[in-house]
Amino acid sequence: MSISTDWFVSWFDSPYYHILYKHRNNSEAQFFMNNLTAFLKIPKGASIIDLPCGKGRHAKYLSELGYKVTGLDLSKNSIAEAKNYESDFLHFDVHDMRNPLNQKYDAILNLFTSFGYFNTDEEDLLVLSNFKKALKPGCFAVIDFINIEKAIHQLVLKETKIIDGIEFNITKKIQEGFIVKEITINDKGSISKFYEKVKCINFEKIKKYLELVGFDLYHTFGNYNLEKFDKKTSDRLILVVR
Ligand SMILES: C[S@@+](CC[C@H](N)C(=O)[O-])C[C@H]1O[C@@H](n2cnc3c(N)ncnc32)[C@H](O)[C@@H]1O
Numbered sequence: 001m002s003i004s005t006d007w008f009v010s011w012f013d014s015p016y017y018h019i020l021y022k023h024r025n026n027s028e029a030q031f032f033m034n035n036l037t038a039f040l041k042i043p044k045g046a047s048i049i050d051l052p053c054g055k056g057r058h059a060k061y062l063s064e065l066g067y068k069v070t071g072l073d074l075s076k077n078s079i080a081e082a083k084n085y086e087s088d089f090l091h092f093d094v095h096d097m098r099n100p101l102n103q104k105y106d107a108i109l110n111l112f113t114s115f116g117y118f119n120t121d122e123e124d125l126l127v128l129s130n131f132k133k134a135l136k137p138g139c140f141a142v143i144d145f146i147n148i149e150k151a152i153h154q155l156v157l158k159e160t161k162i163i164d165g166i167e168f169n170i171t172k173k174i175q176e177g178f179i180v181k182e183i184t185i186n187d188k189g190s191i192s193k194f195y196e197k198v199k200c201i202n203f204e205k206i207k208k209y210l211e212l213v214g215f216d217l218y219h220t221f222g223n224y225n226l227e228k229f230d231k232k233t234s235d236r237l238i239l240v241v242r
Pocket residue numbers: 008009012013051052053054055056057072073074075078095096097098110111112113114117
C-alpha cells in the first residue's frame with residue numbers, strides 16, 4: 001500500500017499520536033530547555049520560535065522562563081489546545097514549516113524529530129532555508145533530530161503497546177531511504193491505521209544540507225543532557241547552527 005505524501009497531517013493531528021507518545025512529556029521538555037537555554041545563554045526577553053511545537057510543551061515552559069515565544073505547528077488540533085495557554089509572552093498559530101516566517105527571531109527551535117518528513121530533499125532544504133532567513137544576525141537555530149544510525153541499528157521490527165486500554169500494533173522498516181512506521185490501532189474494536197516516516201538523514205547528510213543553506217554548525221550534542229554526540233551510542237543528533 002502506498003503511503004500518502006501528507007501522512008503527517010492526519011497522524012500528528014490525531015489523538016492517538018499524543019497517547020502513543022505521552023511519555024515524551026513536560027518534564028522531558030523542561031529538562032532539555034533548562035540545559036539548552038543555559039548553554040546558549042539566550043537572554044531573558046529574547047524572541048523564540050518553536051516550530052513545530054505540537055501542543056507546546058517546550059514553548060509553554062520557555063515563556064515561563066521569561067522568553068517571548070511563538071509556537072507554530074501544522075496540526076490544527078494541537079494548536080487549538082495550545083492556544084488555551086496563550087499569554088502576552090506566548091502565542092500559537094497554525095503554520096506549515098515549508099512556508100516562510102515573516103519576522104526575525106533570536107532563536108529558532110525544531111525539537112523532537114520534527115524534520116525529515118518530506119519526500120524531497122528540496123522540501124527539507126526549504127525548511128532550513130526558512131529558518132536561516134528568519135534568524136537575527138548571530139542568532140542560533142537548534143535542530144533536535146533522531147540519531148538515525150543508532151535508530152536503524154536498533155530498529156524494533158514489530159511490537160505491541162497497550163496504552164490507556166488502546167492497542168497499538170507497530171511495525172517498522174527501512175523503505176526508500178525512510179524509517180517507515182506503520183501503526184495499526186485497535187481502540188475497543190474500532191481499527192485505524194496511520195504511518196510515520198522519517199528520512200534516514202545521517203550526520204554527513206545533514207551537514208551537507210546545512211552547507212547548502214549557508215548554516216555553520218556550532219555544536220553537536222547526543223542527548224538532552226547535552227552530552228557529546230556519538231553516532232553509535234547517542235539517541236539524539238542535536239545541532240546548534242547559525
Ligand atoms: C514529533 S512531533 C514534535 C512536536 C513538538 N516539537 C514536541 O516535541 O512535542 C512533530 C510535529 O511536527 C508537526 N508537523 C508535521 N509536518 C509539519 C509541517 N509541514 N509544518 C509544521 N509542522 C509540521 C506535527 O503536527 C507534529 O506536531
